[in-house]
Structures are given as structure tokens and as C-alpha cells.
Amino acid sequence: MSATIPYGRQSIDESDIAAVVRVLSSDWLTQGPAVPAFENALAARAQAACAVAVCNATSALHIACLAAGLGPGDTLWTTPNTFVASANCARYCGADVDFVDIDPDTFCVDAVALERKLIEAQHTGTLPKVVIPVAFAGRSADMRAIWRLADRFGFVVIEDASHAVGATYAGRPVGCGDYAHMTVFSFHPVKIVTTGEGGAVLTNDPRYDERLRSLRSHGITRDASKMEGDDEGPWFYEMQELGFNYRMTDLQAALGLSQLARLDAFLARRRALAARYARLLDGLPVSLPRYDALDDSAWHLYVVRLKHGATGLTHRETFEALRQAGIGVNLHYIPVHLQPYYRRLGFAPGQYPEAEQYYRDAISLPMYAGLSDEDQEIVARTLKAVLA
Structure with missing residues (x-):
């Protein structure tokens, strides 16, 4: 017998459909006004300075790692109890991966085990460049303890909060940046809100924000003040690094903006x-x-x-x-x-x-x-x- 009650599914209503239809009737289908509107609403909801919307949470993890400077010779640590994307993002950057076991009560990364492993890694010169705690099932790990460890051992914290849009931790919205340098959200159809496929990186650091926006769009800038050469005219742009086409469309953003209202x-x-x-x-x-x-x-x-x-x-x-x-x-x-x-x-x-x-x-x-x-x-x- 096929399943009649799924484990998860999207909740779409007429307001969502109308929001997408408005975009279909507009001049913009790809990156138009709906994308920054969605980013602004998402940042405001999470009480973060910046939100960078992308095509899915895997791409969000990837460019967050790149913005953190992760590359060959570096190591990223995460939990084994997660979707493979939380580890794969390191491999996309040419970095190594290691894992920290979970707390059996929360199913999130065990902060005590993390500290123990960090002390051992410090002795062997193998400390991680990035640690990705995962907010499993919608609940954050012990982020305060992890943040203290980040200050002590010098790694970047990227919280994979794909499950946790709208959640709170220590009385504050997940994504606010109190205990993470960057936070990643997912908007897959089975998540809390959906854009069809989609993701975002939230941060309070303008340097990360600038790099994330470059990486999601081919590493290209049209800002004359940032160009390495002379601005040759209104058509001109420069590709300054090897970026990607990880952009979110206006169709996705309009759906996400409508979903955020609920x-x-x-x-x-x-x-x-x-x-x-x-x-x-x-x-x-x-x-x-x-x-x-x-x-x-x-x-x-x-x-x-x-x-x-x-x-x-x-x-x-x-x-x-x-x-x-x-x-x-x-x-x-x-x-x-x-x-x-x-x-x-x-x-x-x-x-x-x-x-x-x-x-x-x-x-x-x-x-x-x-x-x-x-x-x-x-x-x-x-x-x-x-x-x-």
C-alpha cells in the first residue's frame, strides 16, 4: 500500500499562488525586486543584518564555507546525524571533513565531545577551520558552548539551521548571529516555509555578506568603485573571482515572502x-x-x-x-x-x-x-x- 499520510509536505494557499502569478505577470522572473524583498523580510524576522538568498541550502552551505576561507589543507567538522550536504560543502571547497558524535538527548552535535576533540586536535595541530552544528529537527545545538569554543580555538561557526526557520535559541531568533558567524536556512517543500527549492545565508558581518553576494552570481561586480580596471561604460562588469550561478529567482522569492507571512x-x-x-x-x-x-x-x-x-x-x-x-x-x-x-x-x-x-x-x-x-x-x- 502506498503512503496516504506523508511524513512532510508543503502548505500552499491562494495567497501563495497569487504572489507567484503576480511575478509571472511582471517584467521580472529571475532576480528582480522580489528577491531583495524576501531577503529583507527574512533578515528582519531573524533579527540579522543581512540575508543572501540562493537557489538551495546546499549552495548556501557551499558559499558560506568559501566566504569563511575554507579550502585545500583545511578541515570542516560537523555532525554525522545530518543530510550529506552539511559535510559535502567542505569537499566542494577541496577541504577535509571530520565528525563529532551527537548528544543522545537532542540528536545534535555534543558540545562536550566537541571540546574534547578540539583539545586533542590542538595538540596535534589539526584544528578545524569551520564547524557546522546542525539544528536537528528544528532545535539548535548547544550554540553558546560552541561559540565559546570557537573563540577559544579560532574556528568559524556556520549553523546549518535548515530545519529551524522561525525557531528560537536562548530567547532570540535562530539566525540572529549571536552564536554563529553565518546561519543557513532551507526552503525545500518539506521545510517550515518553502520557495520550492531555495536557501539563504544570514550574517551580521558585511565582509561575509559582500563575498556571499559575489559568489552566488559568478563572482561578477557592476560596482565601479570595486573594479580593478577602468569602468568602460554602462554595460561593463568585471568577473573578479570564480563564482557560481546560485541565484534565487523572483518566482521563488515571491512564494517565500508569502509563506513568511504565515x-x-x-x-x-x-x-x-x-x-x-x-x-x-x-x-x-x-x-x-x-x-x-x-x-x-x-x-x-x-x-x-x-x-x-x-x-x-x-x-x-x-x-x-x-x-x-x-x-x-x-x-x-x-x-x-x-x-x-x-x-x-x-x-x-x-x-x-x-x-x-x-x-x-x-x-x-x-x-x-x-x-x-x-x-x-x-x-x-x-x-x-x-x-x-
Whole structure:
């Protein structure tokens, strides 16, 4: 049976459609007025100085790493419990990758393990240039502790907050830059708000902002004050570095701007669903997410962990039984270091035991703003029946 209740999906209404139609009827389809309008609204929401919109979050991670100066001979550290893009961005820059295991309570990078690894790396002269903590499922890692470590050990913090648009940390919006040099958001259809595909880098540093804008558009400038040679006329531009075509279109930006207007409603619904799941799943042989961050997390994902031995089913059997019953569960994530590409770089099973154990236990249940109470109750009843 195919899944009838997906694990995630976009929430599109008539205002979103009208916003895109207005762009289709305008003179601009690519980078016109909607892109800076979206950037300004995003920066204002996150209380950041600058937001640079790009075509997806992978490109955002890539140019953030380049803006941080990451290159051959450098190393980036991130968590193994993430989508591969959080590590791949280093490889695009010619840099090496290493990982830090997760906190078993939050599923984010463990700041204590990070400190321990940094001390060892300092002794061997192998400190990272960049560290990318991931705001897993909508909740930030221990960013204050990581920020203190960045000051002590001299690395750049790029928070991969792809799951956390609208979330808060320490009473402030994720993306404000209190505890990260740059923050990356994703606007993929299953994220909190969508632009179809899309991403952004937020920063308070004007030097990063200038470099990010150059890198997203071929390394080209039309600003005469920044040109290395003479301005030869109104048509003139200079390519000053090897950049990319990572631009967001006005179509995407218009959709994102419309979606941002409903961000508070999306967050309120996700938080209500998370609270309902806690009640509906109470007493089942699963570990539920921690709720000390109920009002801080954006609740992009709702992940439960099976208690092995409490039922007669394996992790895979439970997952497949739910899919067969029409519940579109998923698994976030396969530890990055276990992917064939990274195994060929020397990584192996057993290196990050908390992330690997998490992978053996975890199931992502349906979680999206459009999930009805009735469908959520079907998910809970089905999970209860399968586990029984």
C-alpha cells in the first residue's frame, strides 16, 4: 500500500499562488525586486543584518564555507546525524571533513565531545577551520558552548539551521548571529516555509555578506568603485573571482515572502502537533523527543526512537509495517560517515556510536502544518497497533 499520510509536505494557499502569478505577470522572473524583498523580510524576522538568498541550502552551505576561507589543507567538522550536504560543502571547497558524535538527548552535535576533540586536535595541530552544528529537527545545538569554543580555538561557526526557520535559541531568533558567524536556512517543500527549492545565508558581518553576494552570481561586480580596471561604460562588469550561478529567482522569492507571512501560524500548528503526539504516544515502547524546547524548536521533524526488545519487531519491520499501513514514515538520517563516499575517505562503523545507535532506533513520524488532528490520531493508532 502506498503512503496516504506523508511524513512532510508543503502548505500552499491562494495567497501563495497569487504572489507567484503576480511575478509571472511582471517584467521580472529571475532576480528582480522580489528577491531583495524576501531577503529583507527574512533578515528582519531573524533579527540579522543581512540575508543572501540562493537557489538551495546546499549552495548556501557551499558559499558560506568559501566566504569563511575554507579550502585545500583545511578541515570542516560537523555532525554525522545530518543530510550529506552539511559535510559535502567542505569537499566542494577541496577541504577535509571530520565528525563529532551527537548528544543522545537532542540528536545534535555534543558540545562536550566537541571540546574534547578540539583539545586533542590542538595538540596535534589539526584544528578545524569551520564547524557546522546542525539544528536537528528544528532545535539548535548547544550554540553558546560552541561559540565559546570557537573563540577559544579560532574556528568559524556556520549553523546549518535548515530545519529551524522561525525557531528560537536562548530567547532570540535562530539566525540572529549571536552564536554563529553565518546561519543557513532551507526552503525545500518539506521545510517550515518553502520557495520550492531555495536557501539563504544570514550574517551580521558585511565582509561575509559582500563575498556571499559575489559568489552566488559568478563572482561578477557592476560596482565601479570595486573594479580593478577602468569602468568602460554602462554595460561593463568585471568577473573578479570564480563564482557560481546560485541565484534565487523572483518566482521563488515571491512564494517565500508569502509563506513568511504565515510563519507564526505554521510554527504554532507544528508545536501543537508535537504536544499532541506526546499525549497520543504516551505509554508506547518508544522514546519521545525532549519537550524542554517545545516553544523554541520549529519542529521540522518529529522523531521517535524504538525501545529494542519491547516488541517482537525489528526496526526495519516496524518501519515497513507503518509504510504498508499507509503511514509515510521516514528516517533522518543515515550517519554521513557510513555513506560509501565517506567510507572511501577512511571512515568506518563504530567511530560515532551515538549517531549509529540513533540510526538503529529512529523513525520520523508525519509532521507538517497541514496534518489534521484526525490523521495524526491515525498515525498514533497505527503505531500502537504495529508495536503491539
